[in-house]
Each structure stands twice: as C-alpha cells, then as structure tokens.
Amino acid sequence: MVDLTGYRLTFDEEFNTRSISLTGSGTTWASTRQEWRHDGYSDIGFGISSFVDASSGYDPFNVSNGALAITAVPDRTPYGYPGAWESGLITTQGDFSQTYGYFEVRADFSDAPGGWDAFWLLPNAQIPDPSNLGHWQELDVLEHYGVWDKGIYSGIHTTDAAPNEHWQQYLQVYSEMPSPSGYHTYGMNWQADRISFYIDGQLVGSQATPSDMHAPMYLLLDLAVQDPAEIAGVPLTSKIDYVRVYSADPNAQAVALGTVSSPDGYDPGLYGASAAGGSPPSQPGGTTAVTIGSGSDKLVLKLSQDAYLGDALYTVSVDGVQVGGTLTASAAHGTGQSDAITVLGSWSAGAHDVFIHFLNDRWDGTPTTDRNLYLDSATYNDVAVPGGALGNLLGQSFTFQDSATTPPPATTPPPTTTPPPTPSDPEGTTIGSGSDKLVLKLSQDAYLGDALYTVSVDGVQVGGTLAASASHGTRQSDTITVLGSWSAGAHNVFIHFLNDRWDGTPTTDRNLYLDSATYNDVAVPDGALGNLLGQSFTFYDHIA
Numbered sequence: 091m092v093d094l095t096g097y098r099l100t101f102d103e104e105f106n107t108r109s110i111s112l113t114g115s116g117t118t119w120a121s122t123r124q125e126w127r128h129d130g131y132s133d134i135g136f137g138i139s140s141f142v143d144a145s146s147g148y149d150p151f152n153v154s155n156g157a158l159a160i161t162a163v164p165d166r167t168p169y170g171y172p173g174a175w176e177s178g179l180i181t182t183q184g185d186f187s188q189t190y191g192y193f194e195v196r197a198d199f200s201d202a203p204g205g206w207d208a209f210w211l212l213p214n215a216q217i218p219d220p221s222n223l224g225h226w227q228e229l230d231v232l233e234h235y236g237v238w239d240k241g242i243y244s245g246i247h248t249t250d251a252a253p254n255e256h257w258q259q260y261l262q263v264y265s266e267m268p269s270p271s272g273y274h275t276y277g278m279n280w281q282a283d284r285i286s287f288y289i290d291g292q293l294v295g296s297q298a299t300p301s302d303m304h305a306p307m308y309l310l311l312d313l314a315v316q317d318p319a320e321i322a323g324v325p326l327t328s329k330i331d332y333v334r335v336y337s338a339d340p341n342a343q344a345v346a347l348g349t350v351s352s353p354d355g356y357d358p359g360l361y362g363a364s365a366a367g368g369s370p371p372s373q374p375g376g377t378t379a380v381t382i383g384s385g386s387d388k389l390v391l392k393l394s395q396d397a398y399l400g401d402a403l404y405t406v407s408v409d410g411v412q413v414g415g416t417l418t419a420s421a422a423h424g425t426g427q428s429d430a431i432t433v434l435g436s437w438s439a440g441a442h443d444v445f446i447h448f449l450n451d452r453w454d455g456t457p458t459t460d461r462n463l464y465l466d467s468a469t470y471n472d473v474a475v476p477g478g479a480l481g482n483l484l485g486q487s488f489t490f491q492d493s494a495t496t497p498p499p500a501t502t503p504p505p506t507t508t509p510p511p512t513p514s515d516p517e518g519t520t521i522g523s524g525s526d527k528l529v530l531k532l533s534q535d536a537y538l539g540d541a542l543y544t545v546s547v548d549g550v551q552v553g554g555t556l557a558a559s560a561s562h563g564t565r566q567s568d569t570i571t572v573l574g575s576w577s578a579g580a581h582n583v584f585i586h587f588l589n590d591r592w593d594g595t596p597t598t599d600r601n602l603y604l605d606s607a608t609y610n611d612v613a614v615p616d617g618a619l620g621n622l623l624g625q626s627f628t629f630y631d632h633i634a
Contacts, residue, residue: 091291091420092277094192094336095362101186101309101335102365104348108153110180112143119180121151123310132170133179137206139315140170141179150178150313156351157198160313161327162205175319177326179312187214187306188335191342193231194277194288195311196331196358201271203548203582204319205236205326209276209333211307219249227302229285231278236326237318237582238626239549240270240415244278244287248300258590263287263295266586268382268415273331273354281338291358292378292418295400309333318628321579329353336363378421378429382406382414385436389444389490390469392428395419396462403449404463404483405555406433409442412554416449416588419463428466437492444468445487446480447555449542449588519568521545521553524575528583528614528629531567531605534558541602542588543622545572548581555588558602567605576631583607584626585619 103118112131114120121143122133131146139162142148146169152159162177170176199207211229219225228247235241245262246253253260267274267289277288282304286296313328331352347365350357395402402419405412413433421427452461468478470490477488534541541558544551552572560566591600607617609629617627 092192092279092288092293092361094360097192097336097338097361097363098342098344099334099347099360099363099365100188100191100337100342100345101182101333102345102348103333104351105153105156105158105330105332106349106351108151108158110144110151112145114181114183114185118182118185120183120185121178121180123179123181124183128171129169131167132176134171135174135177135179135314137175137314137316138320139175139177141312141314142167142170142176146170146176148176150176151180155353156331157353158330159327160330161325162313162315162319163325164323175315177313177315179310181310182308183212183310185308186335187308188337189304189306190280190282190339191335191337192277192279192361192363193309193335194275195231195333196273196275196352198271198273198329198331198353199234199239200236200313200326200328201239201549202236202319202324202326203321203580204316205234205328206314206316207234207312207328208232208314209309209311211280211309214306214308217249217302217305221249221251223254225249225254227307229278229280229303229307231287232276235316237316237549238546238584240266240268241584241586242267242276242289242294244295246285246297246300246303249302250300253298253300260297263297265289265294265418266416268380268417273329273352273356275358289418291361292420293397293401294418309335318580318582334360336360378418379432380414380417380429381432381434382417383434385434387435387437387492388471389433389435389475391431391433391444391446392466392468393419393431393446394421394423394428394464394466396423396460398452398454398459398461400450400461402451402461402463405447405449406431407445407447407554408433408435408437410445410554412551423462423464439492441489441491443487443489446483448483518571519556520571520573521556522573524573526574526576526631527610528572528574529608529611530570530572530583530585531607532558532570532585533560533562533565533567533603533605535562535599535601537591537598537600539589539600541590541600543602544586544588545570546584546586547572547574547576549584562601562603562605578631580628580630582626582628585622587622 109118111117128134133141147167160178195209209231230245233243279286344366421429448463463483465480468475475490560568587602602622604619607614614629
C-alpha cells in the first residue's frame, strides 16, 4: 500500500465546482494546451478527436455529484480538426507544476471501444533530444483504452538513449485490473532515482528515473477518441472524482483538503500525508480484499507474499477455468497478515480443483532477493478446506468439496491436478467456439521457461493461459485457432504476454512474437506485429 507519511498535500481538486477556461486565466484548469491551439476555441487533439472549449458551441465538461464528466461526441461544431470527434482536456499548464512527488487521480473511465483516457505530465520546458530522434520528456501515470478495459499502461518518455533501446524493459509498466468497472485510483510516485506506479494504492511496477526527469512538470487529463468509436458512433463519457498531488519536500507549501464528495461514497484518504489546517489522516492497512466471479458459493483464499522488485502477480482457476483477471498480492508474509480473495461461483456437488498460477516467480540467489507467493488458508462456504494451506506456492493445487445437493462419497477421491498452461503445439491449438476463425501464428525466444500468454478479442479473454512452443529462430510458428461468432465490423485482438523477461543480454531474453494472422482464411493487415510489447491489432468481419 502506498505510504505518504511525511508528505504534504500540494494540489487538490475535488470537482465540487467547475473551474475551467480556454486559457486557464483565473481558473484551476485550461481546456487547451498553449502550443496546440488549433483555432480560437480548440486544441488540435490526437487520435480522431480534437479538444474543444465550451465556447466552441459544444461543452464536453459537466460537474455534478462531486465528479467531472468529460464526454466525447462525433463532430458537432466548425471548430477543431475538420470531421474529428470533439472531447475535453484539462491542464494546469502555466499554473501548477511540481518536481517529484506522488500524483493521483480517482476516476471511472469509459469502457466503450474507442475511448482513450490519460493522466499525464509534461515539463514546463522541454529539453531538446541530443540524438535528434524525436524523443521528448513525458510521464504517463496511465493510459486506458476502452477496447481493453482492464489494461493500464503507465510509462516514461525520455531523450536518454539507452532506455529507448529497450523501452518496454526500462520505460513501461503494464498492469491489469481484475474488476475494472467503477472508480479506481491511479497514482505515480516520482522520485529522483525511481518512478513507481500504483493502482488502488497497490504498487504495480517501477522504473529508474531518466536523467532528463528532474524539473517541474504540469498536469494533463483527457478523454481522446480512437477509430473503434466510429463503429457505434455514440458519445463516450469518463468521470473524474479528484486529482491530488503530494510532495515530500519539507519546504513544500501544503494546501487544504477540499470537501470530499465522492460520487460512490468511498475515499481512500491521504495515505498518511498532511494537509493545511488538518492532522495527518490514519494510514490504511497493508492488505487487499478482492471479490471475483459470481454465484451463491463462496471460496475465500488468504494469500501473502515476499515482495522483491515488485509484487507477486497471480491468477485463480477453478476446475481449469480462470476466475477474474490477474491479481496483485499486497500483504507481507513476514507480518502475519493476508490478503482476502473471495471467489464466487455456483459449483455442483463433488470435488473441485483450485489452481493459483503464480505468474512472476523470481529468485536472484539470496533469501532476500526472492519473490514468493503463499496460500495461508482457504475456506469454502465458511468451512476450512483440508489441505488448503499450501504455503509457498510452487505449482500445487488443492481440492474443495461441495456437498450442497448430494453427500460426498464415503472415501475422499484423490485430488486432481490442474494441468500447466496449455502448450502451443505447432500442429495447432484451438480455443473458443463459433463459426468464425481467427488463426494466429506465434513463436518465442525461450529463456528460463517458455513464454506464457492469453488471447482476448474485444476485451474478452478466450480460453486460458497458453505456453509458446515454436522457436522464433527456426522460423517455425505455433498455430492458435481462435473460434468465435463475431458481428460485422472491427474487432480488437490483444495478446497479453504474461512473463516477459530480459536479464541484460540478447541471449538472456524471453520474447513472444506474432508472426501472422488470418481471419476466415484472409490475411489480416498489420496482423504480423512481431515482438509483442503490448500492441493489439484489429480484424474486420464483413458479413452483413
């Protein structure tokens, strides 16, 4: 859990009132960036959208119930880029900026295809790129895409040459939310030596601070639009509960915390930081409580971790079917605390196998350089599960018994073992069902194990975790056939590479490649993404 003890609140926007104008003169926020004003009423924007001020004739902003709503619509006014969607951006450019500190937004982002939300920082003065390769300084607390609602992309843009050679390894942090709907907090702790990213107060990853990230930066939030929005052509809306910034500088001027008016009734507090006119709030506990799945039966797992270079990531499967998304451990095993993961389902009478897939195990040679995940206990419908306290998770599974409708047999059957991730046979693996056929050709550079991945179409995972088999160096490919019954129009495909690893040399590098893609036996343009670094691609179904 993020701990801001000793920090001061230096910026607070609770969106109880509206304070937005074209240039920011006399208001908290400007609705356009100075250098990107397209005309008298808009910012040129990006994607397929421009950012307009209310004076354009369309007002993308609405403040109510303690939140700012930004709504993007198809072109309505003569302003902005001709034909572009019209949406909103807010920035503190020319007003508030800060060097280092913790920056957080609480928001409910649009899950509609085409939505592209961002909370980001830019420097008051850009440092020119000495290599003349077009790089610049920017900190992305998050970018969120409606076509992949659970994915959060955080990252760094720098003119430093070395990190740009391996940008995913050194400049990006990708994470997923098991339950993306509703409000969540997204934070970044920018320090002189390291930049760390948080979701709902939990650390999801960090990167070293580049040499050109030591000067004041200002805030920007926006809802941009991408091509998939054109399919439905309906408005997109994102909501922002608050924006708060903190500083650890003892000379920083603290501001008062405004009236907290959370639209959903929850506020995480200040994580131990102080505000002007108030005492430091209490520090939240270091555990997580999460509910996944749905149904009348309740399996409660208590887990903890040894964190090292990031938290333990894992998934939970029952009878070979993954429930929810990727989870992040929080509770420290050494403290005796545990995270509580409630898995809901409607399971039939009999034995059911539970497998907790520890995705990012790591050991670097000593007891203190070791990332571990522990299952401390398990209950099913409030009854302890025998054998459920597996301890250090090394690939084991356990079995619970449901006796709701028929009694269990006189003797307990031997526990079944959940198979490991499905290896991708070069002869072919088929997932999903339906009359349409998307065929993916993938290969890998294996290093300390095979590449693990999942396949999702339009934000819905198809099948379970797959393991690559074919070696990229031999020019062979695994064949993954994804079946579905997709409607006419564009469909987004995302291949989530779960266990990327690079240990400093070309031969100590685990990679996953998408070599080609076909849809109903026709090649998909841009389907050969190559080395997978978080990209997605789109195929089109032309059936009327």
